[in-house]
Amino acid sequence: MPPVERRYDPTxxxxxxxxxxxxxxxxxxxxxxxxxxxxxxxxxxxCGSKVRPSDEGDGxxxxxxxxxxxxxxxxxxxxxxxxxxxxGERTARQITELYLERIARxxxxxxxxxxxxxxxxxxxxxxxxxxxxxxxxxxxxxxxxIPILLKDNIDTADRNTTTAGSLALEGSIPRRxxxxxxxxxQAGAVLLGKxxxxxxxxxxxxxxxxGWSARGGQCRNPYAxxxxxxxxxxxxxxxxxxxxxxxxxxxxxxxxxxxxxxxxGIVGIKPTVGLVxxxxxxxxxxxxxxAGPMARTVEDAATLLGALVGVDPDDPSTLPAAERGSGDYxxxxxxxxxxxxxxxxxxDPFGFDPRVDAAMEEALAALxxxxxxxxxxxxxxxxxxxxxxxFTVLLYxxxxxxxxxxxxxxxxxxxxxxxEVIAFNTAHADRELQYFGQEILESAQxxxxxxxDEYREALRLxxxxxxxxxxxxxVGEHRxxxxxxxxxxxxWLIDLVHGDSFGGGSSSPAAIAGYPNVTVPAGFVRELxxxxxxxxxxxxxxxxxxIAYAFEQATRHRRAPTxxxxxxxxxxxxxxx
Numbered sequence: 001m002p003p004v005e006r007r008y009d010p011t012x013x014x015x016x017x018x019x020x021x022x023x024x025x026x027x028x029x030x031x032x033x034x035x036x037x038x039x040x041x042x043x044x045x046x047c048g049s050k051v052r053p054s055d056e057g058d059g060x061x062x063x064x065x066x067x068x069x070x071x072x073x074x075x076x077x078x079x080x081x082x083x084x085x086x087x088g089e090r091t092a093r094q095i096t097e098l099y100l101e102r103i104a105r106x107x108x109x110x111x112x113x114x115x116x117x118x119x120x121x122x123x124x125x126x127x128x129x130x131x132x133x134x135x136x137x138x139x140x141x142x143x144x145x146i147p148i149l150l151k152d153n154i155d156t157a158d159r160n161t162t163t164a165g166s167l168a169l170e171g172s173i174p175r176r177x178x179x180x181x182x183x184x185x186q187a188g189a190v191l192l193g194k195x196x197x198x199x200x201x202x203x204x205x206x207x208x209x210x211g212w213s214a215r216g217g218q219c220r221n222p223y224a225x226x227x228x229x230x231x232x233x234x235x236x237x238x239x240x241x242x243x244x245x246x247x248x249x250x251x252x253x254x255x256x257x258x259x260x261x262x263x264x265g266i267v268g269i270k271p272t273v274g275l276v277x278x279x280x281x282x283x284x285x286x287x288x289x290x291a292g293p294m295a296r297t298v299e300d301a302a303t304l305l306g307a308l309v310g311v312d313p314d315d316p317s318t319l320p321a322a323e324r325g326s327g328d329y330x331x332x333x334x335x336x337x338x339x340x341x342x343x344x345x346x347x348d349p350f351g352f353d354p355r356v357d358a359a360m361e362e363a364l365a366a367l368x369x370x371x372x373x374x375x376x377x378x379x380x381x382x383x384x385x386x387x388x389x390x391f392t393v394l395l396y397x398x399x400x401x402x403x404x405x406x407x408x409x410x411x412x413x414x415x416x417x418x419x420e421v422i423a424f425n426t427a428h429a430d431r432e433l434q435y436f437g438q439e440i441l442e443s444a445q446x447x448x449x450x451x452x453d454e455y456r457e458a459l460r461l462x463x464x465x466x467x468x469x470x471x472x473x474x475v476g477e478h479r480x481x482x483x484x485x486x487x488x489x490x491x492w493l494i495d496l497v498h499g500d501s502f503g504g505g506s507s508s509p510a511a512i513a514g515y516p517n518v519t520v521p522a523g524f525v526r527e528l529x530x531x532x533x534x535x536x537x538x539x540x541x542x543x544x545x546x547i548a549y550a551f552e553q554a555t556r557h558r559r560a561p562t563x564x565x566x567x568x569x570x571x572x573x574x575x576x577x
Contacts, residue, residue, distance in 0.1 A: 068106050074243050085134060092127040093124055100192070117195065130144060149236060152213075155174035157174055164200050165197050174409060178280025180276060180308050195233070197236070201256060205437050209496050224569055247303075255507035257269070267519065268293070270511070270518075271308075275290070276305075340373075343481060345364060345376045347378045350486065356503070359524070366555050369554070395444045402421075403418055475536060486522075487531035489505070522557055527562070
């Protein structure tokens with residue numbers, strides 16, 4: 001999630017918080033000079049220069065490199081990949097190899113997207129095994145042989161590590177898969193590797209740069225390489241948009257799926273808390289955390305969501321998913337799904353950028369043209385009454401949850417408590433604290449247990465104001481099927497001096513309530529994508545996906561990124577898009 005200090009307010013105008021099969025570790029020697037040198041070199045590449053950044057980042061040496069917009073599997077859907085394997089046009093191994101080659105060519109080299117921390121050294125062997133199953137007539141489902149990236153806070157008990165981007169957990173291999181990773185393996189997915197992220201899911205500093213981790217370096221936006229990909233699931237968003245994988249799994253506490261999905265021009269689903277298990281995922285908040293799909297189309301996202309859903313005995317919040325969840329959301333998709341729907345427009349997040357407003361008005365017109373009734377309203381959640389309560393909840397829950405997670409790693413864990421993480425960062429400040437601090441970690445460490453009155457009262461307040469007096473109230477009063485709002489603004493410039501510059505967003509009410517949120521591409525601002533969010537009551541994923549799919553099919557705003565050069569979008573007056 002983006003820095004919570006700036007984003008806990010639900011009415012604030014912002015959203016949340018090399019070779020094939022080899023590990024990629026990039027934080028240790030990455031400095032501001034290297035960032036600028038490598039970014040400029042990659043930007044020149046996007047404009048046609050054949051250059052690649054040197055190891056030091058102090059210029060470029062002439063060397064032929066591949067065109068990032070040319071790729072055999074560019075924009076290829078999950079269903080299309082499945083059809084290729086079914087027909088014998090390609091095998092799972094061949095598809096996996098193509099994605100691994102693309103990552104090797106353009107993640108640290110080439111355009112230098114830095115969306116992937118490490119690839120899975122066993123990916124090709126896994127794909128070969130799935131090919132053998134297919135040849136024997138055993139196909140597990142639509143994800144059989146499909147390469148999927150996981151955010152680097154999702155446990156895998158294999159030769160990949162799980163570190164939340166932090167050097168403090170470097171080398172950590174959990175004792176078992178996260179439940180969602182196990183579900184994907186059972187579905188036949190090829191776990192391709194670990195995506196970069198904002199370190200500790202962006203719950204470290206109020207001055208952080210989204211997409212930066214000590215292990216992965218600064219992830220970039222594939223539409224413009226000097227722009228930020230947003231949110232803590234930044235690598236999952238950028239990699240999916242750049243066709244580094246068929247799709248990816250991200251996690252969200254407040255905006256960390258929907259914000260990078262919007263900024264990177266893809267579809268993101270933040271499910272109801274409890275639809276998808278959180279066991280084996282490095283936590284922030286047990287009341288807000290959830291994993292979710294990030295994909296280039298609603299259909300792909302719905303396919304991935306169906307594989308993630310399940311009842312996990314280690315996560316009691318998933319018990320209702322036995323009745324309220326579904327293993328098949330594809331049946332909800334209907335190009336005519338807007339007809340007869342009542343969609344409320346939350347107007348409070350509008351107004352931070354007239355160009356985003358213009359894109360949203362066009363989106364609302366498309367909803368009406370599709371047969372939906374659009375109803376304006378304001379005042380979804382009382383800003384003043386909420387105050388700092390949402391952030392207080394996160395501080396308490398992060399300390400308790402992280403300590404429990406680190407304990408679960410067993411005696412081999414590099415660090416065993418939040419206190420030890422803070423001490424590690426202090427001892428390795430030259431690499432961990434070179435751009436921003438860890439004041440959020442320190443604030444969390446100062447909190448007591450979950451039995452404290454301060455925590456209990458804050459939790460009761462935020463749930464009441466965002467659920468029964470928030471989303472549930474508005475949906476009931478206006479008889480709504482969903483609520484729509486701008487997901488966020490166009491991507492801002494990467495800034496490791498001042499941190500993030502969020503323009504606006506709408507993620508907080510659904511995030512704090514634990515309710516579902518789906519974002520879909522809704523247009524562009526100066527060649528940078530922006531998205532529209534559809535959110536609603538708990539367990540309304542089916543309705544939201546039907547609306548999102550119909551909107552997507554009517555508008556088709558998604559287009560592949562162009563890797564524009566640094567400065568290409570700066571206007572003549574010295575401002576920026």
